[in-house]
Amino acid sequence: MTNPSNKPVCLVTGGSFGIGQAVCEKFIKQGYAVINLDISQNPKLNQDVHWLECDMTQGLAVKQLIQQVINQYGRIDTLVSNAGIHMSATIEETTDAQFDHLFSLNVKGAIAATQAVLPKMKEQNQGVILYMASEQALVAKRNSFAYNLSKSALASMAKTTALDYAQYQIRANAICPGTIETPLYHQAIDKYVASSGADKNQVHAEEAALQPIGRLGQADEVAALAYFLASDDAKFITGSLQVIDGGYTAQ
Numbered sequence: 001m002t003n004p005s006n007k008p009v010c011l012v013t014g015g016s017f018g019i020g021q022a023v024c025e026k027f028i029k030q031g032y033a034v035i036n037l038d039i040s041q042n043p044k045l046n047q048d049v050h051w052l053e054c055d056m057t058q059g060l061a062v063k064q065l066i067q068q069v070i071n072q073y074g075r076i077d078t079l080v081s082n083a084g085i086h087m088s089a090t091i092e093e094t095t096d097a098q099f100d101h102l103f104s105l106n107v108k109g110a111i112a113a114t115q116a117v118l119p120k121m122k123e124q125n126q127g128v129i130l131y132m133a134s135e136q137a138l139v140a141k142r143n144s145f146a147y148n149l150s151k152s153a154l155a156s157m158a159k160t161t162a163l164d165y166a167q168y169q170i171r172a173n174a175i176c177p178g179t180i181e182t183p184l185y186h187q188a189i190d191k192y193v194a195s196s197g198a199d200k201n202q203v204h205a206e207e208a209a210l211q212p213i214g215r216l217g218q219a220d221e222v223a224a225l226a227y228f229l230a231s232d233d234a235k236f237i238t239g240s241l242q243v244i245d246g247g248y249t250a251q
Contacts, residue, residue, distance in 0.1 A: 007033040009073045010230070011066065013056055013113055014083030015049065016042040018182030019132060022219035023080050024049045026227050035069050037062070037113075038083070056083040056109030057101070066116035075124060078230045079117045081110040082132040084150070086188055091145040099146050106150035107157075114161065122168045128230045131158045132222075133174040135245040151176075155241050162239030171238035173229050178245025179207055180217040212247030 010027040014020040015036030027034045028046050036045070037054035045051070054065055070076050084106040087098060110131060121127030136148040137155035158174035165172065179185065189207070193200045208215050225244050228234055243249055 006074070007031060008077040009033045009035070009069075009075050010078040010080065011035050011037065011069060011076060011113070011117065012080045012082055013037045013054075013109065015080075016040055016045060016051070018184050019177065019180060019219045019222050020080075020082040021045055022223035023082060023226050026220070026223035027078070027230075030227055032078070033073060035073075037065065056112070057104040059108060059112035062109060062112040063116040066113060070117070070120045076117050076120045076127065077124075078128045078130065079113055080130045080132065080226055080230075081113050081154070083109050084132065086184055087147050088143045088188065088191075089145060090143055093143075094146050102146050103150055103153075106147075107153045110154060110157065114157070118165065118170070121170045122165070125169050127168075127170045129158075129161060129170065129172040130226055130229055131155070131172070131174045133158070133176045133241065135176050135178045135243060135249050137174060137176050137241060138243065138249050158241070159239045166238060171229075171235070173234075173237060173239070174241045175222060175225055175229070176241050176243045176245065176249075177222050178217055178243075178248045179211065180219055180222060182219055185216070210248065211245070212251065215246065217244060217246055 010032040012020055012024050015024040016038040024034050024036050025046050028048050034049045036049050036051045039055050041051045052065060056062055085102060087102055114129060131154040133154040134151035137151045140148060155174040158172045161172040189200060189203055222244055225242060
């Protein structure tokens with residue numbers, strides 16, 4: 001794991017599947033060295049992406065692993081904090097254990113990764129941090145108490161980090177996808193279908209119909225936005241919530 005050509009370095013958390021996988025593929029194609037921190041490996045992911053096994057709920061281990069990456073690559077240009085899980089439940093239905101687990105991954109994992117990359121980014125006097133939030137950082141959805149809260153926290157982190165580190169030319173933004181067709185989406189639909197007896201094709205069609213643009217988003221579309229925000233074309237964009245939701249939150 002070296003960077004002899006001094007390529008720009010992108011670190012992606014939760015990069016093995018779904019949006020994270022698409023982000024890894026996009027940055028590799030754009031000439032980055034890409035490191036994926038994920039608890040599991042996807043053999044279908046581009047082999048140029050360097051996978052490191054990492055449980056993002058273990059903050060100290062996350063920091064140590066990221067420091068190893070920085071030591072070996074010599075730089076860190078972009079962090080895409082993407083690792084997260086979904087949960088459907090009201091506030092009454094959410095147990096303390098469920099809440100703690102979700103926040104440990106969705107929020108505390110992002111905090112640990114951010115804390116680990118900031119010293120090097122400050123030393124470089126440049127860097128980009130992208131938090132994968134959700135349209136639920138802007139609007140509420142039913143049965144989404146803990147998940148909504150976690151994504152709102154990531155949006156807040158983007159804004160506060162942007163202000164605190166602008167003096168170092170470090171930019172931070174939150175990407176707020178709507179309903180994106182990923183393995184996580186299909187898992188959620190399958191779980192709903194299993195509990196309700198509904199027809200999956202009908203549920204899928206109903207989800208697509210909820211989007212003003214008439215379809216679900218795709219992971220590569222979110223990855224394209226992530227790359228734009230990391231590029232110099234977006235060097236005046238920081239502290240923002242970048243919605244990519246087919247018009248859902250405009251209603």
